Amino acid sequence: MARSNRSSRISPDEVTIVHVTTQVAQQMFLLGKDSLSGQDFSHRKDWIIDIMSFQSVYMGIDVLRFAVMDNHVHFLLRTRPDVVGKWTAKEVVTRWMNLCPQRKRRRKVEGKWVYEPIEPTQEQIDAMANDEALVKKLRRKLSSVSFWMQLLKQKVAKRANAEVQKEGEAKGAFWKGRFHMTVIHSEAYLLTCAVYIDLNALRAKVTNSLDGYQYTSIYMQLEEAYHQMSQEGEQIDWDVESLRKFTEKSMLSPMEIKEEKPDESPKDADEPKPRCSDTGFLQISLGKYCSVLNWSILNECANRDLGTEKPEAKKGSKPKARSSDPKVDSPKEAQRAPEVTQPTGPAQQDDPTTSEELDESLHAVVRKYGMSRGTWNDRLRIFRKLFPLEAGVNPKQQDAKRWKDSSPEQVKEEPMGYELDMGASKGPAGQFDEPRKSE
Numbered sequence: 001m002a003r004s005n006r007s008s009r010i011s012p013d014e015v016t017i018v019h020v021t022t023q024v025a026q027q028m029f030l031l032g033k034d035s036l037s038g039q040d041f042s043h044r045k046d047w048i049i050d051i052m053s054f055q056s057v058y059m060g061i062d063v064l065r066f067a068v069m070d071n072h073v074h075f076l077l078r079t080r081p082d083v084v085g086k087w088t089a090k091e092v093v094t095r096w097m098n099l100c101p102q103r104k105r106r107r108k109v110e111g112k113w114v115y116e117p118i119e120p121t122q123e124q125i126d127a128m129a130n131d132e133a134l135v136k137k138l139r140r141k142l143s144s145v146s147f148w149m150q151l152l153k154q155k156v157a158k159r160a161n162a163e164v165q166k167e168g169e170a171k172g173a174f175w176k177g178r179f180h181m182t183v184i185h186s187e188a189y190l191l192t193c194a195v196y197i198d199l200n201a202l203r204a205k206v207t208n209s210l211d212g213y214q215y216t217s218i219y220m221q222l223e224e225a226y227h228q229m230s231q232e233g234e235q236i237d238w239d240v241e242s243l244r245k246f247t248e249k250s251m252l253s254p255m256e257i258k259e260e261k262p263d264e265s266p267k268d269a270d271e272p273k274p275r276c277s278d279t280g281f282l283q284i285s286l287g288k289y290c291s292v293l294n295w296s297i298l299n300e301c302a303n304r305d306l307g308t309e310k311p312e313a314k315k316g317s318k319p320k321a322r323s324s325d326p327k328v329d330s331p332k333e334a335q336r337a338p339e340v341t342q343p344t345g346p347a348q349q350d351d352p353t354t355s356e357e358l359d360e361s362l363h364a365v366v367r368k369y370g371m372s373r374g375t376w377n378d379r380l381r382i383f384r385k386l387f388p389l390e391a392g393v394n395p396k397q398q399d400a401k402r403w404k405d406s407s408p409e410q411v412k413e414e415p416m417g418y419e420l421d422m423g424a425s426k427g428p429a430g431q432f433d434e435p436r437k438s439e
Contacts, residue, residue, distance in 0.1 A: 022175055101117030
């Protein structure tokens with residue numbers, strides 16, 4: 001079967017949010033402790049954090065969420081071609097030559113050989129900046145998710161192979177093929193994906209708290225908040241959202257969408273910012289987001305074993321998958337999407353819900369998007385299976401459907417929703433992929 005073309009799902013000229021996952025070759029624990037061999041490669045997770053921090057300085061990519069596990073990695077990234085388009089030609093070339101230096105020097109530091117980039121001369125920068133075709137190509141690459149992942153995976157693989165070669169072991173492929181990408185179209189699905197990534201370590205039973213595993217985005221933000229607020233003599237209280245005031249200075253984009261202040265520093269500043277932009281991505285503060293995470297943990301919403309009771313079956317037969325949503329308890333019912341209701345709020349235009357009445361014990365943020373407890377549980381448990389390629393309804397596809405409905409005399413092709421894999425199409429995913437009917 002031919003591989004899907006990413007360029008058909010993501011435009012290089014549009015701001016796009018994607019959920020990216022990549023796995024280690026043969027599902028080996030090359031980023032953690034291997035129980036069979038006894039080797040511990042957890043230090044390689046620090047490599048990934050360092051590479052992400054370095055690339056965030058020079059590329060037009062916002063890092064929204066991440067989780068580095070023992071045998072796979074999750075990223076929630078946002079392309080920013082709009083920001084890259086404002087950079088001058090010289091700034092584009094300077095960023096590129098810092099990101100991918102043409103020449104390096106080797107020197108010994110603490111008994112180890114390290115390679116440091118050689119600063120480009122002003123003549124080199126001017127020569128490249130005057131080439132319009134080259135600058136246009138570099139702009140595309142600096143805001144490309146594919147190039148972001150290519151650089152990161154190459155650097156990790158090279159360092160890992162160099163490490164094992166010194167120990168006399170054989171080199172080989174580090175990553176399992178190319179990365180997987182899901183395009184996020186709406187804020188409701190964006191919230192679900194962010195929570196899914198931040199609770200990944202808890203689902204894997206690596207930790208039982210938000211600040212118990214240091215290779216996640218929520219840990220990085222909490223550590224930063226704890227340090228800053230302890231210096232000010234304040235205590236964190238989730239209910240009053242005391243995290244709203246703290247200033248995020250890491251590579252991660254801020255949580256809450258606020259009016260972005262204009263950059264007062266000169267464009268050719270010697271010390272670039274730690275991230276591409278200061279634009280948030282959700283309509284809630286970090287404190288409110290953390291309360292959603294804690295609520296989901298207490299209610300076991302992210303438990304991967306939730307609702308997986310095996311029904312009585314004949315010997316040798318494969319047990320049928322069951323949903324945690326009481327409205328969906330059989331394959332026949334799972335294939336029929338229940339009627340959806342129109343939740344209120346501007347950010348919920350394409351986020352369907354079940355006909356189940358919303359439980360008042362649900363978290364207010366979850367209730368805001370019109371999701372039932374079963375819907376929230378299913379999304380957090382098997383987000384990747386439910387939404388393999390796209391999460392939410394593409395606004396362009398909605399417009400195409402409205403155009404078709406307004407001109408019934410002409411024959412037009414039915415626009416796609418998101419595509420489901422064979423396994424997900426038989427499960428509870430059917431209730432999430434129905435485009436909203438406009439009244």
